[in-house]
Amino acid sequence: MSLEAAVSSFQQLQNSLQTVVEARQRLDSQLSENEQVKKEFSRLTPNNQIYKLIGPVLVKQDQVDAKTNVDKRIEFINDEIKRVEAQLRDISEKMEKKKVEIVQLQTKAQQTTQVPTS
């Protein structure tokens, strides 16, 4: 593979790393928001009415339903975080390998240009 191709695929990896990192950060903020809601729910008494915002209207909701819903969401987000973490590891590994490859190609290129001058 040529040096240019290696560098461009390295850049591609860098870009995908960027998007995955952003996804990870988004998940983190979603998780903390949901945990905040869970904490709030845990302090409710049975006569606190819960509403859910659906479009522009507030709809009455059962407390148990709302709680299980939030629990499920937290579970889902945690699974997503695991998936994204695996992706992150995978991309970093690939980048590491590409870097080695690029360095090798670079030294080779340097040697070939140095031969005629010396």
Place this chain on the structure above:
Amino acid sequence: MSNQGQQQVDVTTLDLNQLIEVKRQLEQELQHLTSSFGQLKGAQAKFKACIESVESVKPENEGKTTLIPLTSSLYVPGKLADLENVIVDVGTGYYVEKSTKDAIKMYKEKVEFVTKNLETLQETIVRKQDNLQTVNEISRVKAIQQREAALKAQA
């Protein structure tokens, strides 16, 4: 940022270009942190405003007319029907009906939570600023050294 401790590098061993890179990175982090700080400040102010608003929902105000905003420029007169309860946004699209007392308590807790976060953030920012200053200092020293070495080589 969690593995900060593991990547400790002695900045004095870096050369000028690396120092510039470190400086750039630090500046970026600092910018991100200050913008987060501003956002948190905004959230804090919003919660404080909520406390004030909830406090105005009290029995003394029963029967008085208020203006309800339908849009940002259209208001209709209205009366408060329920002075004991308010509906509070707890996040992710869920709203909970609470007594005004509980609502104020919740907002106070939120303000406290945000304030605590602001304090830790402030500490981090100060530390980063210190780091940046150190890096600046060292890169200046290195630049001078480099120039002197170049002069000596010429002479």
